[in-house]
Amino acid sequence: MIHLQQLLSNSVESISLTAVIDTALCVGAGGSSGSLADKPIVRTAEGKLLIPASQLKGRLRHECEKLARGLGWYICQSPNPQTMCPQRAGFPEEEERHFDRNDDYRVPEDERYHCLICQMFGNPTLPSRVIFDDLICEEDPENLPEVLRPGVTINRRRGTAEEKKLYFLETSPANAQLKFKGEIHLRQNCPDYTKAMILAGLHHIKALGGSKSAGLGWLHWEKFNQDLVAEIDWQLLLPKGKK
Numbered sequence: 001m002i003h004l005q006q007l008l009s010n011s012v013e014s015i016s017l018t019a020v021i022d023t024a025l026c027v028g029a030g031g032s033s034g035s036l037a038d039k040p041i042v043r044t045a046e047g048k049l050l051i052p053a054s055q056l057k058g059r060l061r062h063e064c065e066k067l068a069r070g071l072g073w074y075i076c077q078s079p080n081p082q083t084m085c086p087q088r089a090g091f092p093e094e095e096e097r098h099f100d101r102n103d104d105y106r107v108p109e110d111e112r113y114h115c116l117i118c119q120m121f122g123n124p125t126l127p128s129r130v131i132f133d134d135l136i137c138e139e140d141p142e143n144l145p146e147v148l149r150p151g152v153t154i155n156r157r158r159g160t161a162e163e164k165k166l167y168f169l170e171t172s173p174a175n176a177q178l179k180f181k182g183e184i185h186l187r188q189n190c191p192d193y194t195k196a197m198i199l200a201g202l203h204h205i206k207a208l209g210g211s212k213s214a215g216l217g218w219l220h221w222e223k224f225n226q227d228l229v230a231e232i233d234w235q236l237l238l239p240k241g242k243k
């Protein structure tokens with residue numbers, strides 16, 4: 001069993017996040033929640049809109065993977081456990097050799113090698129060192145009308161709308177600049193580069209939820225405190241020899 005309080009008491013620091021939704025948000029839960037929509041939006045028990053922690057964590061991991069590879073680190077292939085650290089099935093042999101030559105891929109008290117992303121976000125054998133909150137919209141649900149958007153399923157082969165495949169998406173109201181707030185908690189044993197990597201990754205998340213191509217879910221982050229990451233911490237993102 002996971003004791004959240006215990007996990008959080010181990011955290012040294014938290015990053016406060018505010019996502020401002022520029023269009024309308026559509027984070028569907030699948031299954032009905034008393035809404036008329038086929039894909040209703042996710043809400044807290046009090047009916048407040050939310051962006052699930054798992055969704056934010058998944059997107060951020062993906063962005064951080066791209067960044068780290070771009071910087072010259074060797075990063076495993078998520079989310080399939082076999083191709084992730086420490087197994088890394090099918091990982092190119094010449095790249096695999098870099099792992100046992102570089103202490104940056106070591107974790108205290110673990111014999112195996114883990115890429116930088118696994119060291120932060122975890123893998124099937126390594127617990128995550130960052131814990132995500134759901135991002136919650138504090139706006140009173142009473143003030144937010146339920147918005148339904150009709151859509152049709154398109155047949156990809158024929159490029160035409162399928163008959164009898166009309167569906168409804170529930171979204172947040174459009175252009176309401178709704179704010180979703182939450183925190184990312186860094187545990188005591190998280191790597192030194194964690195904050196810098198997370199902030200860099202967040203800059204690349206411009207939208208969340210489904211139907212981005214239909215203009216839904218576009219967002220920006222409220223400005224982060226400049227002092228959050230010291231100049232020296234940004235240097236940690238560069239592999240040795242590239243500084």
Ligand SMILES: [Zn+2]
Nearest residue numbers: 076085115118
């Ligand atoms: Zn990995």
